[in-house]
Amino acid sequence: MTPGERELLLARAYLLRVAEPPALGLTRLIAEVGPVGAARLVRTGEAPPETSGETDARGDLWRPEEDLASAESVGARLVTPEHDEWPSWAFNAFDLAVARGHHHLVGPLALWVRGEARLADLAERAVSIVGARAATDYGECVAGELANNLVQHGITVVSGAAYGIDGAAHRGALAGDGPTVAFLACGIDIGYPAGHRLLLDHVAKSGAVVSEYPPGTSAARHRFLVRNRLIAGFSDGTVVVEAGARSGSRNTAATARTLGRVVMAMPGPVTSAMSVGCHALLREQEADLVTRVAEVIESIGRFGTDLAAEPKVARRPTDDLDPETLRVFDALPLRGGRSPEEVARDSGVPLNRVRALLPTLELARLAERHPEGWRCARPPRPAPNKPNKSPRAGTMAPATPARPPPLPSAGAGIRS
Amino acid sequence: MTPGERELLLARAYLLRVAEPPALGLTRLIAEVGPVGAARLVRTGEAPPETSGETDARGDLWRPEEDLASAESVGARLVTPEHDEWPSWAFNAFDLAVARGHHHLVGPLALWVRGEARLADLAERAVSIVGARAATDYGECVAGELANNLVQHGITVVSGAAYGIDGAAHRGALAGDGPTVAFLACGIDIGYPAGHRLLLDHVAKSGAVVSEYPPGTSAARHRFLVRNRLIAGFSDGTVVVEAGARSGSRNTAATARTLGRVVMAMPGPVTSAMSVGCHALLREQEADLVTRVAEVIESIGRFGTDLAAEPKVARRPTDDLDPETLRVFDALPLRGGRSPEEVARDSGVPLNRVRALLPTLELARLAERHPEGWRCARPPRPAPNKPNKSPRAGTMAPATPARPPPLPSAGAGIRS
The missing domain is CATH 1.10.10.10 (Winged helix-like DNA-binding domain superfamily/Winged helix DNA-binding domain)
Structure with missing residues (x-):
């Protein structure tokens, strides 16, 4: 690492600590004067008023060396927009949302990452699975199975490491040999929730554990909501599996929609309180109904090429009679x-x-x-099922990839 | 009954016997020359070619007196478009569908009816509940509860008297003190299915058992499909509760949509084969998702006045904090x-x-x-729920009734 690269890394680590995300003023200052310049202005109290509201409370906390050391002690590194592995293409959605006036959806200044995989590779084709902490056996079962099937189709499973649906999604992905990514609402060195410390170790080995909070930050309610935008933005689509009438998952779904991502929901028994949120999303046509991996791939997929096959049904010999x-x-x-x-x-x-x-x-x-x-006549055995295209097939545009290949980041400086 | 009224009744009874519904040619002939004239032309073999294809096989079956007597022996009567109780407003949908080229959706020539209630009254506000014969306990339970709640809101429950969801819907309505209507795919005097004979007696007492097939006609596969259009057309909306991958209920749903009716589906566990058909309807956005009676009323209801209240959720004291x-x-x-x-x-x-x-x-x-x-501070008890309008409320048109009041039928002749 060159001294210039080190200086950039220290600046980003400092800026992550001084402003509680999302920090639009600071993001704009960085865009204007670069991370090193922005760090200097904040540290000396010379930041413009738009930024100082975000940084005044913690501006004197200059400890980037310590933060980098804390992260390293748990096997984590700082990934910044200056790195090739920064998921620029996925995070572009944040810039577009801010440009449309959604200021709370400003992207992260950098990310603390534990895990060997490159972030941009993990984001290449990713689906998040979110849902209730107080999930039912049904919910955990279908979330785990969906995650398992997604990774077997080469799709990264993204979630938030909470109990319930999140945990089932990570575990299902791990059982299918990953990759899976967990975004935390606390510092990268905080094993939260405590019962998922071992799970997080496995997630890090399979894909990545990620946080935009400085080491030592404790989980707090507002941080879960802020963190949810990273889950939504990192993924091509978000599947809600079980959500109560009031549920953070519906917040993630709304964020995903604002970011232009596909929102999906799994139904459940109408007698289950844990499916009320999913059914509300579906009734209001705010989500695609999905029941299996083929439908998820169809919903997020390249139009016209990833259509779900119709469920196989035995055909009867009389089916074709007029x-x-x-x-x-x-x-x-x-x-x-x-x-x-x-x-x-x-x-x-x-x-x-x-x-x-x-x-x-x-x-x-x-x-x-x-x-x-x-x-x-004695009926012959049913004939094998004919290939059958979804009724959507007729209205499809010519095949276009959902995402162009990732671009090398345009920022100056560090190359990993 | 005047001799002219009797002549009309005999003509309609004869026409119901000579043509297997749906009979567009015969319907057009009746519109042109009236039922008595049409009966005469068919009987003497002088019907135009458009009609004769429908009537040639049975044209010599002149036995309206016998059919009226058979019906009377099981407490049934013949209701014709000339009667005040004919559900003209509901059945108007058939004429509109035919005008748009859906020739198989021509309305019935008359109906055999067992039950004291007036058909037009029963159709005033009606919802059909249809679904799988091989229903699960879950399906029968939610179908029965929905039917029960519908009749308690003054809504007639319409179905097809089959085992499974149909039976559960009729029973749920009866438990809520009716009214409920069963459309048969066989003669009014045929207790089909055999295990539902007693149920049909109760349905007749609560509302009506109805068939367009002449007495003695046995149930046959194609008749179920043809009968389904009556279930769909008689109702403001159709709710599908449990349907397999291939299911007659999806046929009823498609017919209801073509007739301009509201199509709804109840979700279930994604692990249940009996919910595959409902989930397909919902995924293709061919049906509104409904989980409870308020949502059904909202879907079929007068815009802006019948909105489902949001499910009550306990509010937390921190909910209103910025x-x-x-x-x-x-x-x-x-x-x-x-x-x-x-x-x-x-x-x-x-x-x-x-x-x-x-x-x-x-x-x-x-x-x-x-x-x-x-x-x-020690948290206070949650405050009671605030009234909360559905997000749809803002986009509603001014209240207009979904249906104008029923008109007296314009046909000549019989007044009951």
Whole structure:
């Protein structure tokens, strides 16, 4: 690392500590004078008023060396927008949201990261799974299974490491051999919640544990809400699995929508209080209903190429009959036989049509001749399912990739 | 009954027997020459070719007296478009569908009805509940509860008397003291399915059992599909509760949509094969998701007046805090005390704002003074829920009734 790179890293570490995210004023100052310049202005109390409201309370906390050391002691590093692995393409959504006036959706100044994988690679194709802490067995089961199936399709599973759905999603992804990413609402060195410390170690090995809070920061309610924007922004889409009537997951869903991400929800029994939030999202058409990985991939996917296959159903030999022929078929007895005249009367189909249709049914092995007339043939086994495109297929635009390949970051300085 | 009225009734009974519904050609002939004239032309083999294809197979079956007697023997009567109780307003949807080219959605020529209630009254505000025969306990339970709640809101519950969801809907309505209506795919005198004969007796007492098939007609597959249009057309909306991947209920839903009716579906566990059809309808946005009677009423209801109330959730005293105040509150310790300077540092809120916000929190009984500084006050009990309008409320048009009051039928002749 060159002295210049080190200076940038120290500046970013300091700026992460002095402003509680989201920090729009500080972000704008950095855009104007660069991170080193911004750090100098904040430290000397010369920051413009727009920034000083965010930094005044902690501006004198110059301890970037200590923060970097604390992070290193738990195997974490600081990843900044100057690094190649910065997920620039995914985080571009934050800039667009701010430009549209959503100031609380400003992106992170940098991220503390524990794990070997490159952030940009993990964000390449990612889906977040969020939901209730007080999840039911049903919710944990379907969240875990979905996560497991997502990683087997090469999709990173993103969540927030909480008890309930979050934990089930991380565990399901790990059982499928990852990768999975956890965004924390506390410092990277804080094992929160305590019961998930071991889980977080596994998440770090599989993908990454990530936080924008300086080491030592404790989890707090408002930080969960602020953290949720990172989960939403890092992912192509967010699946809500179980959410009560008031639920932080609906906040993540709203953020994902504002960031232009796909919002999905899994339904559950209408008798379950833990599905009320999901059903509300679906009823208000704020989310796509998903029940399995193919539908998630269809919802987030490249239009026209990632359509979910229709569930396989056994086809019946009578499925392709037109209504008139079906009426004739339905009028045939199972035993004995019936004359064409009787079939015409019972089906209401004119006799000359009945006479034409009975041999057709015979050719299809659906009818057979009998001394007393005609009857049903013993049904053959159902034919294998025909390939069947979703009804959405007809309206699809030509295939375009959902994301262009990641660009090297344009910022000056550090190359890892 | 005048001789002219009797002649009309015999003509309609005959026409119901000679053509398997739906019978567009015959309907057009009746519109042109009236039912008595149409009956004469069919009987003498002089019907135009458009009609004769529908009537040739059974044209010689002149037995309206016998059919009326068979019906009377099971307590049924023939209701025709010439009767005041004909649900003209509801069935108007069939004429509109035919005009748009949906020829299989032509309305019934008349209806065999068992039950004391007037059809037009029963159709005044009606919701159909349809679903799988092989329903789960969950499906039958929620269908029955929804039906029960619908009739308690003065809404007729319509279904098809089959095992599974249909039966649960009728029973739920009966338990709530009706009214409920069953449309049959067989003759009015055929107790089908056999295990529901007693149930059909109760349905007739509460509302009506209805069929467009002549007495003695047996149930057949194509008749279920044709019958489904009556269930859909008679109701303001159709709720699908449990449907497999291939299900007749999806046929009813598609018909309801074509007829301009509201289509709704109840979700269930994604692990249940019996909810696959409902989830497909919801994912393709072909149905509104409903979980309780208030949402059904909102979906079918008069815009702007029948909005479902948001589910009641306990409010927390911190719900109304702005983000900055919440950050200050979150930085307060539960025990001991913390100085405003410490609170400023921990929350990232500037000290002068912290000094202004702490007394505000004290007034709201959320913070209290302590020898060492400030701390959380013991939380008061949650306040009662505030009235809360659905987010849809803002976009509503001024109240207009979903249906005008029923008109007396314009046809000549019989008045009951």
